[in-house]
Amino acid sequence: MSTPPHNQDLxxxxxxxxxxxxxxxxxxxPAGVTVTGICPRCDGRTSTTLPLGIAGxxxxxxxxxxxxxxxxxxxxxxxxxxxxxxxxxxxxxxxxTHFEGxxxxxxxxx
Amino acid sequence: MSAGVDRRWAELARELEFSQLDQLRKQAEGWRxxxxxxxxxxxxxxxxxxxxxxxxxxxxxxxxxxxxLGAAYLFLVAGSLVTVRASYGKPGDLLHLGGQSLRKWTLxxxxxxxxxxxxxxxxxxxxMTLVAAAVGVSxxxxxxxxxxxxxVTTATADFCGQLVSYTPSNxxxxxxxxxxxxxxxxxxxxxxxxxxATGC
Numbered sequence: 142m143s144t145p146p147h148n149q150d151l152x153x154x155x156x157x158x159x160x161x162x163x164x165x166x167x168x169x170x171p172a173g174v175t176v177t178g179i180c181p182r183c184d185g186r187t188s189t190t191l192p193l194g195i196a197g198x199x200x201x202x203x204x205x206x207x208x209x210x211x212x213x214x215x216x217x218x219x220x221x222x223x224x225x226x227x228x229x230x231x232x233x234x235x236x237x238t239h240f241e242g243x244x245x246x247x248x249x250x251x
Numbered sequence: 252m253s254a255g256v257d258r259r260w261a262e263l264a265r266e267l268e269f270s271q272l273d274q275l276r277k278q279a280e281g282w283r284x285x286x287x288x289x290x291x292x293x294x295x296x297x298x299x300x301x302x303x304x305x306x307x308x309x310x311x312x313x314x315x316x317x318x319x320l321g322a323a324y325l326f327l328v329a330g331s332l333v334t335v336r337a338s339y340g341k342p343g344d345l346l347h348l349g350g351q352s353l354r355k356w357t358l359x360x361x362x363x364x365x366x367x368x369x370x371x372x373x374x375x376x377x378x379m380t381l382v383a384a385a386v387g388v389s390x391x392x393x394x395x396x397x398x399x400x401x402x403v404t405t406a407t408a409d410f411c412g413q414l415v416s417y418t419p420s421n422x423x424x425x426x427x428x429x430x431x432x433x434x435x436x437x438x439x440x441x442x443x444x445x446x447x448a449t450g451c
Contacts, residue, residue, distance in 0.1 A: 174347055194271050221349040239262045
């Protein structure tokens with residue numbers, strides 16, 4: 142199956158794409174989990190990193206170089222809501238957005 | 252949960268990624284203040300105050316008061332530590348900084364903090380109750396300080412006891428050890444020195 146081209150003419154809109162098929166790849170290193178795939182709205186290549194940290198602190202006694210286990214990676218992918226981060230400034234994109242992309246958000250089907 | 256709320260959580264997680272060091276320093280500062288306070292408490296209670304209030308208690312009340320104070324001290328220290336944990340979080344608690352992970356962690360942390368607050372309040376109340384009990388034991392069972400205790404030095408020996416009478420011919424003491432009911436009569440002519448004593 143070929144990947145459709147990135148639709149860069151699509152204007153920015155905060156659209157909930159709902160549950161999408163799991164075509165996303167997960168990679169992990171000690172710094173966190175990265176989920177990469179194709180945005181279901183603009184078809185741009187998007188990549189979201191979930192860094193390992195804490196809402197309060199980085200942690201005093203954490204093990205330094207532990208890579209998240211495959212189960213932890215799968216959990217992170219299944220639990221999170223992802224946002225298009227194709228990196229393209231779609232028309233109408235707010236200046237101070239945290240997620241540079243077309244504005245779509247979705248969850249991955251379990 | 253609505254898409255807007257999901258986005259808010261994700262944005263908050265994204266912002267936290269850039270404030271880790273500030274958060275860590277705030278947490279360390281809070282723990283430092285808490286531990287310094289506890290150290291001061293320990294120093295004041297254990298070193299400066301010492302055991303002077305308990306020394307006049309007879310057995311077994313001295314032991315009872317000591318146990319009550321020790322338990323109170325433990326409860327108060329534990330309560331303080333739990334409060335510091337509630338205020339500044341638990342060091343070393345890691346998660347993946349995504350919106351949903353952060354939301355889940357926040358809900359769990361709210362439950363933990365509430366529990367910690369209840370625990371610290373219970374520990375404080377229990378600690379203060381034990382302190383009050385120890386003070387009660389101290390007040391009701393402390394023996395009167397040994398008034399009129401004197402040390403009498405004669406040409407042959409030293410004697411110690413409660414001064415009963417002093418006449419030109421005799422000095423009468425009531426010993427505080429041994430046979431405390433039998434007065435000790437010394438001839439005044441033999442007495443070299445009489446000095447107040449705090450204990451015999």
